[in-house]
Amino acid sequence: xxxxLLNVEKLVKKFGGLTATDSLDLDVQEGEIHAIIGPNGAGxxxxxxxxxxxxxxxxxxxxxxxxxxxxxxxxxxxxxGLVRSYQITSIFKDFTVLGNVAMSIQARxxxxxxxxxxxxxxxxxxEKAMKVLTETKLEEKADVLADNLxxxxxxxxxxxxxxxxxxxxxxxxxxxxxxxxEESSSVTxxxxxxxxxxxxxxxxxxxxxxFALADRITVLVYGKSIACGIPEEIRxxxxxxIAYLGDG
Amino acid sequence: MPVxxxxxxxxxxxxxxxxxxxxxxxxxxxxxxxxxxGMISFGHAIxxxxxxYSVGILASHGIESAYIQWPVGILMSGLFALIIGAISLRTxxxxxxMITLAFAQMMYFLSVSVEKYGSDDGLTIDSRSDFGLSFxxxxxxxxxxxxxxxxxxxCLYLNLRIVNSRFGRVLRAGKSNNERMxxxxxxxxxxxxxxxxxxxxxxxxxxxxxANFEDFVSPDMLFxxxxxxxxxxxxxxxxxxxxxxxxxxxxxxxxxxxxxNITEAxxxxxxxxxxxxVLFARGGVEGFLKKYEGSND
Amino acid sequence: xxxxxxxxxxxxxxxxxxxxxxxxxxxxLIFGIMDLVNLAHGTLxxxxxxxxxTFVQLTDSLIFGMILTLPAMLIAGLVLELxxxxxxxERDHLDQVLATFGLIIFFNExxxxxxxxxxxxxxxxxxxxxxxxxxxGIAVPDYRxxxxxxxxxxxxxxxxxxxxTRIGMLIRAGASNREMVGALGINIKLLFTLVxxxxxxxxxxxxxxxxxxxxxxxxxxxxxxxxxFVVIVIGGIGSIKGAFVAAxxxxxxxxxxxSFIDVALMSFMDSVAAETAGPAISSMLIYILMAVILAIKPxxxxxxKGA
Numbered sequence: 001x002x003x004x005l006l007n008v009e010k011l012v013k014k015f016g017g018l019t020a021t022d023s024l025d026l027d028v029q030e031g032e033i034h035a036i037i038g039p040n041g042a043g044x045x046x047x048x049x050x051x052x053x054x055x056x057x058x059x060x061x062x063x064x065x066x067x068x069x070x071x072x073x074x075x076x077x078x079x080x081g082l083v084r085s086y087q088i089t090s091i092f093k094d095f096t097v098l099g100n101v102a103m104s105i106q107a108r109x110x111x112x113x114x115x116x117x118x119x120x121x122x123x124x125x126x127e128k129a130m131k132v133l134t135e136t137k138l139e140e141k142a143d144v145l146a147d148n149l150x151x152x153x154x155x156x157x158x159x160x161x162x163x164x165x166x167x168x169x170x171x172x173x174x175x176x177x178x179x180x181x182e183e184s185s186s187v188t189x190x191x192x193x194x195x196x197x198x199x200x201x202x203x204x205x206x207x208x209x210x211f212a213l214a215d216r217i218t219v220l221v222y223g224k225s226i227a228c229g230i231p232e233e234i235r236x237x238x239x240x241x242i243a244y245l246g247d248g
Numbered sequence: 249m250p251v252x253x254x255x256x257x258x259x260x261x262x263x264x265x266x267x268x269x270x271x272x273x274x275x276x277x278x279x280x281x282x283x284x285x286g287m288i289s290f291g292h293a294i295x296x297x298x299x300x301y302s303v304g305i306l307a308s309h310g311i312e313s314a315y316i317q318w319p320v321g322i323l324m325s326g327l328f329a330l331i332i333g334a335i336s337l338r339t340x341x342x343x344x345x346m347i348t349l350a351f352a353q354m355m356y357f358l359s360v361s362v363e364k365y366g367s368d369d370g371l372t373i374d375s376r377s378d379f380g381l382s383f384x385x386x387x388x389x390x391x392x393x394x395x396x397x398x399x400x401x402x403c404l405y406l407n408l409r410i411v412n413s414r415f416g417r418v419l420r421a422g423k424s425n426n427e428r429m430x431x432x433x434x435x436x437x438x439x440x441x442x443x444x445x446x447x448x449x450x451x452x453x454x455x456x457x458x459a460n461f462e463d464f465v466s467p468d469m470l471f472x473x474x475x476x477x478x479x480x481x482x483x484x485x486x487x488x489x490x491x492x493x494x495x496x497x498x499x500x501x502x503x504x505x506x507x508x509n510i511t512e513a514x515x516x517x518x519x520x521x522x523x524x525x526v527l528f529a530r531g532g533v534e535g536f537l538k539k540y541e542g543s544n545d
Numbered sequence: 546x547x548x549x550x551x552x553x554x555x556x557x558x559x560x561x562x563x564x565x566x567x568x569x570x571x572x573x574l575i576f577g578i579m580d581l582v583n584l585a586h587g588t589l590x591x592x593x594x595x596x597x598x599t600f601v602q603l604t605d606s607l608i609f610g611m612i613l614t615l616p617a618m619l620i621a622g623l624v625l626e627l628x629x630x631x632x633x634x635e636r637d638h639l640d641q642v643l644a645t646f647g648l649i650i651f652f653n654e655x656x657x658x659x660x661x662x663x664x665x666x667x668x669x670x671x672x673x674x675x676x677x678x679x680x681x682g683i684a685v686p687d688y689r690x691x692x693x694x695x696x697x698x699x700x701x702x703x704x705x706x707x708x709x710t711r712i713g714m715l716i717r718a719g720a721s722n723r724e725m726v727g728a729l730g731i732n733i734k735l736l737f738t739l740v741x742x743x744x745x746x747x748x749x750x751x752x753x754x755x756x757x758x759x760x761x762x763x764x765x766x767x768x769x770x771x772x773x774f775v776v777i778v779i780g781g782i783g784s785i786k787g788a789f790v791a792a793x794x795x796x797x798x799x800x801x802x803x804s805f806i807d808v809a810l811m812s813f814m815d816s817v818a819a820e821t822a823g824p825a826i827s828s829m830l831i832y833i834l835m836a837v838i839l840a841i842k843p844x845x846x847x848x849x850k851g852a
Contacts, residue, residue: 052431078433090431092424103421107433113442114414122414165432201498273640288639337837338843342582344783346774347839352833353771357828472767476646483643487719513658519651526644 003167004063005030005081005199006051011060013046013223020046021057022223023149028169033191033200035210039243044203045087047220048173051081051201052084053077075175078107087177087203089154093147097138097157100146101129104164129164132184136160136190152183159187169199176206188212211235218241266393268494268501269400272455275481275493277450283488284411285443288345290475291332291352295325295448297359297470300457304371304465314377314386322449323457328355329448333441340426344432351474359467370466377460379497386460397458400494403450408490410446419443480522484508552683553831560689563696564797566767567751569776569788570703571744577750577783577849578719579737581630582638584645586748586773587766588652592621593749594658594761607670614753615746616776621702622745634737638842649767657763664762673757692754699750700789705784716740717849772799781845790846795831801826 005245006028011022020043028034036044049055051062053074054095062070064082072080086141092100106119119125133139137154146157156236159175175191176184189207191200195213204210210217211231218228227237236242263468274296281287302321311317336347367373377385388394410416422429422436429436468474475498483498503521507514601610611692623699627649633641676688692815707713715736719726727733751760751769761763776795780787807823814822836846 045367053531054427054431068396073435074430075433075435078431082526086428090425092421092428094424095421099417103429104432105416106417112414112418112439115410115416116413118409119414119417120412120414159433161428288642290642294650335839338695338839341667342576342642343778344640345582345638346771347778347835350771350778350835353768354829354832358825361828444687472649472771477641478640480643480646483639513654515650516658519647519654522647522650523629523644526636526640535851 002134003029005065006201007061007063008051009061009063011047011050011062012058013043013050014058020223021050021060024060024220024223024225026218026228028199029215030199031196032215033195033202033213035202035204035217036220037204037210037217039206041222042221043223045173046223048084048203050173051171052078052082058207058241065205068149072108078167081166082164082171083169085173085175086117086160087173089151091146091154091157091161093145095146096141096143097146097149097208098126098129098133100157101132101160101164103210104161105129105132109121109163132160132164136163148228152179154186155179155183156187164241167198169201172202173199174203174205174244175210176204226235262393264431264501264505266461268398268497269396270402270461271501272452272458272494272497273403273477274451274454274478275485275497276400276407277447277454278478279482279489279493280410280450280484281440281443281447281486282482283486283492284416284423285419285440286426286480287337287347287440287444289336289444289447289457290345290351290479291348291449292353292478293470293472293474294332294352295329295451296455296458296474297355297465297467298325298328299452299457300469301359301365301371301378301455302452302460302463303456303459304373305365307373307375308365308436310370311424312375314379315375318456320336322452325452325455326445326449329445330441331374333448337437337440345414349472349475352470352475354376356467356470356472359470364464368462368467370468373459373465374464392461396461396465398437399453399457403453404494406450411490415439445534480525484525486506502541549682549684549831550804552679552681553685554801556683556685556693558797558800559793560655560692560696561800562793563693563700564755565769565772565776565796566700566789566792567747569697569773569780569792570785571747572773573613573783573788574740575744575779576777577799578716578769579634581634582641582645584626584642584784585652585766586744586771586831587768587770588649588743589622589625589748589766590731590752590769591652591656591761591763592745593618593752594756594765595660595752596621596749597753597756598667598761601667601829603785603834607667607673610667611753614749615704618746618749619706619742621740621749623738625743625745630741640789653766654783660761660763664755664760664765666760667757668681669757674824688757692758695754696751699747703747703785712739772831775831777845779835779838779845781848783849784845784847786845787845795834796824798834799827799831802830806830 004027008024008026011021011024019168036047038044047207050057051070053076057070063078064077067080067081069077069080084124093104097104102125118124130139130142133142138153138156138160141153146154146169149157155175155177159172162170176187179187184206191213202210202213214231216229217231217234219226219234221243226243227234227240255517265331274292278282278289280290299321302324303317306317306320317481323485331349336344336351339347370471379386383388400501406491411420418429418434418439422434422439426436455469458469481496482493484499485492485494507517554659568586568590575581575583575586593614597611597614600613601607604610604613629644632643669688673688673691676684677690678684678688708714715726715731719736772795777788778793779795780791806827807819810819810823
């Protein structure tokens, strides 16, 4: 537990009569890719919303990098190094691809209370943003309006924006949502290459990607973790097979 | 056009254009928070009133120096914007619209209730702000006119620089997707509040000029319909464009001049016109033209 | 402390609260269910006032005139909904604000032309112009009692409608989750029209019943609209119970505040200062309350479940 970059203890979240997060325990080690799988309605996005600071849990604790972050706002958590991406693409549609990423870079750099100099001509911002675009294979689309990108490219931008904040850990909410097999495998390769740079908590339905990437897998059913272990353990776990993977 | 208007020598035109320019300053400030920041304030007239009453109240106490009146006007506008913004910006969307409207109503009642400063009847201003310079006297119509012109140009330029700055980008991105801004690390409330205060101060400037131009202030400056008209001007000229406020103010004021000369009941035409514009020409005049020219900005 | 005056002002404030409730109830439903920002809700209040004044004058009977006003309000509401407002449902809030602002401008001017700047009024029949004395020497105008009782009756009817009927259940469901109601296959358009009609009748009733006291004038709607919106922010959007509590609270604070603020201030200010500050502060009381509620509980006192 002492190596855990992220440590969640007894997290609870209820909506009226519905328990979305049921006394959840979770830990993510530094440098690992930890996947969360589970049937729809298991409370995965609710979990990410609580971890990223958009939703306040009813009780429980969230520790990041040794610090209790439960009372920190979403922007504050970003500055601690915990950054998320969205399942449903959430970008700045009327900005260019470069512009989108530049906003993340600017967030990390600070100095946003500058009122006079033209930010669009700021080469340092543009250079750093282009670096991220090159990493995420979007450099050719730098000047395209985000709204005009293809769905798969928007998903790439989605992740690029999270990466551009120079996080310690990424919370990836179904990065491959709505992608075909080719795109998915390309994103899987990409995430694998990022492994040494960022710790990742990955929520995914795409089992090929999960088993290719994950060091450990937690299975979430009805807001509770029913199993946690290395992929082999999970694959052969009877409860998991019944609840989620489908028997046989 | 505004530059040569006084040279034509017809007082009517200088008056109309002076009014346009002074209102444009208010429209620029509203466009800043509305068109670029996504904050639709139905209470912007408050700051015109604060600027105006700063001149009026101080003048009624014998303080005519511009070096006191103007800083007071701008600072008070900023202060009120800080308080109203800090409360209102806790809400979003239509709640924000209605709460700013509620504050506008409150300020209106406040200005009506203080009898010492004219209440309903308003306050006449005997002498315009005194800059203490022999060559610069606002009581001279030509000076007044060009002063308004220069200030308007300054505000247009200031707006241009701010919206393209780092701060401006934060504002615009926040309008585009507020939640994502928070999850990449921006405490957006802070930025919106700063923008709101800046806009309040610029609008206060418009009020200072109005008081000087009309030699009169009254609670009518604060009446909520004026806020609505400002919103309409910004939409008409094209929200989120640099020159939009000027275009919108020109069209609006010309239209009201023309219509009111046709009939006293010009609101009968104006109301439906507003509805039609909303239904069919939402992008304002610029948006309307763009559709036909097919140009991209 | 003048307890008689206190009690009298209590009734006065309660009356204002009832009127506010009638206007706010419709507003909260329309906004909560239809997501429509209708600035012209105050105009409906004005319609009620003018229609009633005209009908009373035409029929020379208070009762008949008022009875006729209700269906007239329903028709007016339906015409407005089908004609203009329907096109706005899909639009964003700014469009709705501007378009309904256009409606306000138009109707204020129209009514100004037709009825003139003095507006119109209703003269109460002699049996209603008296004052009754309650125990303790508290004098309450008879008509005020009529307003309060009829207002409470309408509130009761509304409560029964919303909580005991099937339509009421749909309305409540719509207030807390609009999409779900649509997904259930309910004819949303019809529901919307009904809700709007209901709101129109409520607002019109309020305008009608207050006219004998305040006159019907062009522009009377907007002050009421803004107050009504403050009420629903305090009470919670979509909640009728919230609107009731908030409306009574607002009415009481506003009325009693105005009467007693200078008394309160005089205890620590000299009388000149108190007389100047008094009216100023009392006009701000409601908005201060709204600001406090926004700071502590932004979704209002009684947000409908699921909000």
